[in-house]
Amino acid sequence: MKKNDSLAIHGGKPVRDTYLPYGKQWINNDDIEAVIDVLKSNYITTGSTINRFEKSVSEYVGAKYSVAFSSGTAALHAACFAAGIETGDEVITTPMTFAATSNSVLYCGGKPVFVDIDPQTYLISPEQVANHINAKTKAIITVDYTGGPADYNEIMKLAKEHDLIVIDDAAHALGSTYKGEKIGAISDMTMFSFHPVKHITTGEGGVITTNNKAYYDKLILFRNHGITRDPRLLSLSHGPWYYEMQTLGYNYRMTDIQAALGLSQLNRLDAFLLKRKTIANEYTKAFQSIKSVRVPMNLGDRESSWHLYVLRLDLTKLRVDRGTIYLALTEENIGVNVHYIPVYYHPYYRKLGYQKGLCPNAEKLYETIITLPLFPSMSQRDVDDVISAVQKVLGYYEV
Numbered sequence: 104m105k106k107n108d109s110l111a112i113h114g115g116k117p118v119r120d121t122y123l124p125y126g127k128q129w130i131n132n133d134d135i136e137a138v139i140d141v142l143k144s145n146y147i148t149t150g151s152t153i154n155r156f157e158k159s160v161s162e163y164v165g166a167k168y169s170v171a172f173s174s175g176t177a178a179l180h181a182a183c184f185a186a187g188i189e190t191g192d193e194v195i196t197t198p199m200t201f202a203a204t205s206n207s208v209l210y211c212g213g214k215p216v217f218v219d220i221d222p223q224t225y226l227i228s229p230e231q232v233a234n235h236i237n238a239k240t241k242a243i244i245t246v247d248y249t250g251g252p253a254d255y256n257e258i259m260k261l262a263k264e265h266d267l268i269v270i271d272d273a274a275h276a277l278g279s280t281y282k283g284e285k286i287g288a289i290s291d292m293t294m295f296s297f298h299p300v301k302h303i304t305t306g307e308g309g310v311i312t313t314n315n316k317a318y319y320d321k322l323i324l325f326r327n328h329g330i331t332r333d334p335r336l337l338s339l340s341h342g343p344w345y346y347e348m349q350t351l352g353y354n355y356r357m358t359d360i361q362a363a364l365g366l367s368q369l370n371r372l373d374a375f376l377l378k379r380k381t382i383a384n385e386y387t388k389a390f391q392s393i394k395s396v397r398v399p400m401n402l403g404d405r406e407s408s409w410h411l412y413v414l415r416l417d418l419t420k421l422r423v424d425r426g427t428i429y430l431a432l433t434e435e436n437i438g439v440n441v442h443y444i445p446v447y448y449h450p451y452y453r454k455l456g457y458q459k460g461l462c463p464n465a466e467k468l469y470e471t472i473i474t475l476p477l478f479p480s481m482s483q484r485d486v487d488d489v490i491s492a493v494q495k496v497l498g499y500y501e502v
C-alpha cells in the first residue's frame with residue numbers, strides 16, 4: 104500500500120464538508136424550559152423531580168422501582184453493592200463492553216470473569232457463562248450490546264439453578280424488548296445510562312430498575328452516603344432529627360436539574376427509538392449487498408433499540424485492514440468509532456493478570472468492526488452521506 108493510499112480516494116472532495124459525529128443528544132425548547140423551571144424552584148437537588156423521573160422510568164420499562172444516579176457507572180457500582188459483591192466473589196461478564204461494566208465489580212473487590220460472545224449475535228454466550236460458573240460465582244452482568252437483548256431465557260435459568268444475581272448493563276437498551284417484554288424488569292437489576300450519546304440524556308446520569316424491594320432499599324442507601332432516615336430501617340431513634348449511616352455509601356445522587364431534563368426527554372423517547380430503527384433499516388438495506396461487510400444480525404423476537412450500528416468487515420474481501428477503512432471514512436468526514444476494545448486488553452486489566460486469547464470470538468470481532476453514526480436528529484442528508492461514504496470506501500478497497 105502506498106503511504107497516502109487512503110487519501111487517494113478522496114483525491115477530490117470528501118462526501119461531506121462537515122464532520123458528522125457517531126452519536127449526539129437532541130435537546131429542544133421543552134427540555135430547556137423544564138430545566139429552567141427547576142432552576143427557579145426551591146430544590147435543584149434532593150427534590151421531587153427526581154421522584155417523578157424515577158416513577159416515569161419505572162412505568163416506561165415496567166419495573167416496580169427505579170433509583171436514579173449521577174451516572175450509569177455509579178448505578179452499576181450500586182447494583183454490585185446491592186448484589187452483595189465482595190472480595191473473593193466472581194462475577195461473569197462479557198469483554199465486548201465499556202470498561203465501566205467490569206470496573207463496577209472491581210470497585211466492590213470482586214473478580215470479573217470474562218466469557219466469550221456468540222460470534223453471530225455478539226452477545227454473551229450462555230454456554231460460556233455455564234462453563235464458568237463455580238462455587239465463587241455470585242452474579243452475572245449481561246450487556247445488551249448495541250441494543251440487542253442477551254439470551255435471558257437461558258441466562259435467568261442458569262442464575263436460578265445456581266442461585267446467582269443477574270445485573271443487566273442495558274446502557275444500550277432503553278426501549279429494547281425481549282420476546283415482547285421491555286428490558287428493565289427481566290434481570291434482577293437493570294442499568295440504563297443517560298450519557299448524551301445514549302437514548303435519552305440527563306447530561307450525566309443513570310438508573311437502576313428492579314422489582315425487588317430489598318435491592319431498592321440498598322440502592323437508595325448506597326446513593327446517599329449509606330445514610331437513611333427511613334423509620335423502617337433505623338436501628339434506634341434519638342428524635343425526629345435522627346438519621347443513621349449504616350454502610351459506607353457514596354454521594355451518587357442525580358440532581359433535580361438533570362431529572363427535569365430526563366423527564367422531558369422521556370416524552371420523546373418513542374420518537375427517538377423510531378428514528379433510530381428507521382436509520383438502521385436504511386443502513387441494512389444499503390449495505391447487505393456489499394460483499395465485504397456483514398450487517399447486524401436480525402435477532403428475531405428480540406427487538407433492538409439501536410444504540411449503535413456496527414458493521415463487520417470481511418477482511419478476506421478487502422485489500423486493507425480495518426484501520427485503513429476507519430481512517431478513510433474519517434477523511435470522508437464520517438464520525439466512525441470502534442465498540443469495543445475487549446476490556447481485558449487495557450493495561451490496567453493486563454496488570455491484574457488477564458491475557459490476550461481469553462475470548463477468541465470477541466477478539467476476532469474487535470479486529471473487524473466499525474460503528475457508524477446513528478442518532479435521532481440525523482437528517483436524511485446525513486444518512487445518505489454515511490451510505491455514500493461507506494459505498495465509496497469499500498468499493499475502492501474491495502478485492
Ligand SMILES: *Cc1c(COP(=O)(O)O)cnc(C)c1O
Nearest residue numbers: 174175176201203274296297298
Ligand atoms: C455508557 C455505558 C456505561 C456507563 O454509563 P455512564 O452513564 O457513561 O457512566 C456502561 N456500560 C455501557 C455498555 C455503556 O455504553
